[in-house]
Amino acid sequence: MGSARTLFQKIWDAHVVDRIDDETDLLYIDRHLLTEVTSPQAFDGLRQSDRRVRRPDATIAVADHNVPTMNRGAPIEDEASRLQVETLERNVADFGVRYIPLLSPEQGIVHIIGPEQGLTLPGMTIVCGDSHTSTHGAFGALAFGIGTSEVEHVLATQTLPQARAKSMRIVLDGRPPAGVTAKDMILAVIGRVGAGGANGYVIEYTGEAIRSLDMAGRMTICNMSIEAGARAGLIAPDETTFAYIKETRFGPKSKDLDKACSQWRGLFSDEAAIFDQEVRIDASQLAPMVTWGTSPEDVTSIDGAVPDPALIVDPTARSQMEGKLSYMGLKAGQRLRDIKVDVVFIGSCTNGRIQDLRAGAEVVRGRKVARGVRGLVVPGSGLVKRQAEAEGLDQIFLDAGFEWRDAGCSMCLGMNPDQLKSGERCASTSNRNFEGRQGPGGRTHLMSPELAAATAIAGHIADPRAVTEAAQ
Ligand SMILES: CC(C)[C@H](C(=O)O)[C@@H](O)C(=O)O
Numbered sequence: 001m002g003s004a005r006t007l008f009q010k011i012w013d014a015h016v017v018d019r020i021d022d023e024t025d026l027l028y029i030d031r032h033l034l035t036e037v038t039s040p041q042a043f044d045g046l047r048q049s050d051r052r053v054r055r056p057d058a059t060i061a062v063a064d065h066n067v068p069t070m071n072r073g074a075p076i077e078d079e080a081s082r083l084q085v086e087t088l089e090r091n092v093a094d095f096g097v098r099y100i101p102l103l104s105p106e107q108g109i110v111h112i113i114g115p116e117q118g119l120t121l122p123g124m125t126i127v128c129g130d131s132h133t134s135t136h137g138a139f140g141a142l143a144f145g146i147g148t149s150e151v152e153h154v155l156a157t158q159t160l161p162q163a164r165a166k167s168m169r170i171v172l173d174g175r176p177p178a179g180v181t182a183k184d185m186i187l188a189v190i191g192r193v194g195a196g197g198a199n200g201y202v203i204e205y206t207g208e209a210i211r212s213l214d215m216a217g218r219m220t221i222c223n224m225s226i227e228a229g230a231r232a233g234l235i236a237p238d239e240t241t242f243a244y245i246k247e248t249r250f251g252p253k254s255k256d257l258d259k260a261c262s263q264w265r266g267l268f269s270d271e272a273a274i275f276d277q278e279v280r281i282d283a284s285q286l287a288p289m290v291t292w293g294t295s296p297e298d299v300t301s302i303d304g305a306v307p308d309p310a311l312i313v314d315p316t317a318r319s320q321m322e323g324k325l326s327y328m329g330l331k332a333g334q335r336l337r338d339i340k341v342d343v344v345f346i347g348s349c350t351n352g353r354i355q356d357l358r359a360g361a362e363v364v365r366g367r368k369v370a371r372g373v374r375g376l377v378v379p380g381s382g383l384v385k386r387q388a389e390a391e392g393l394d395q396i397f398l399d400a401g402f403e404w405r406d407a408g409c410s411m412c413l414g415m416n417p418d419q420l421k422s423g424e425r426c427a428s429t430s431n432r433n434f435e436g437r438q439g440p441g442g443r444t445h446l447m448s449p450e451l452a453a454a455t456a457i458a459g460h461i462a463d464p465r466a467v468t469e470a471a472q
């Protein structure tokens, strides 16, 4: 060693337990998050081989995907979902794993609760059987999603064999214009890099636009790294990170925090470090972004229009785009702003934090959801919900005609009762617009909480700046 290293290499090197072969290392895992979706077979595997959980103290479980977001006290009606949650509850009890019960105010989406409780810290390796584990990279932690058999491996050994990834640096220079959020930045990145453009890479985001983001914005960025195909997303920790951690329940305190911070200050890519690929985006030129298709890369600015497949030369690509427009019920050339929606969903691990709810409420305050539109606001955790209520945000949303729900993945994906009906169109602050993602036949337009809120008021995709000006 001795040579210049990237942040990714520094965290990796600090966790190598053993070198397996030229490509693969055995990594030590600092934190393991579990959900009801990808843990049942892993626990069954432990039972069959008569193993225990190696580090129950480094493991924490919560149910989020299958949980209804209303009538929390009542038994879960859907048989499969109830079984899923009950199985998790039995497994954590049998294996002595920390669990946040459904009725606890701390329950929430796994990627929201880790950071807000101070369980996500710089320099850690963090895994979870869920692709959006990349969220935690916002703290300068190497965090990635794993499969069920890997969940079992980590439970049993607290280690994981991993192939070394390539590294990509994405520099967002300049200051984004007013009204351009972290969500717009990451949608623009995915539009540029492509949905598979970062396959096999770990992305590190740098640049003035990233530095100026709060932790919520950084989490939104890292959350969607996986939508560009990346293994993980990383942002080097700084004073913003340390100040956030200081306020958390389980984060280090006083002297321990000072000691930790002095170590964390070494977590950055050395100046001479070499990245396998580099992308530069001028954030000062960005606009609010909206997706029109069925992949997060199908994105354009709010001022844009639905693209025209007729202009595509390659026949396969052309028919693919025709298929997307037909699924989405859109016509080439249609202005994005004119697209009417049926449902607006504000929530998910991408944009379900208090800052997102504040941003949405700011647009909604004193206005009404358009007739015929159903609006859902779903806090990412019970603590987010409680904070929002303390600030009166719930009342702003309720007065406007939104539904105010309990924490969970909710309408981000069709695994619980919050789903679109076939053909319904949704403005959503989540991260995936795949066919059927929010319910079979449902149509999803991804955007920021500000845009989603403005869309709810206007009844069609709208720029919050236009909605607030129109009212003045
Ligand atoms: C269900 C789960 C395994 C899945 C994931 O891995 O990301 C989900 O959270 C998603 O967002 O699609």
Ligand code: SF4
Residues within 6 Å of the ligand: 064, 065, 109, 110, 111, 130, 132, 348, 349, 350, 408, 409, 412, 413, 430, 431
């Ligand atoms: S909120 Fe959505 S993206 Fe996040 S973990 Fe849940 S289903 Fe996955």
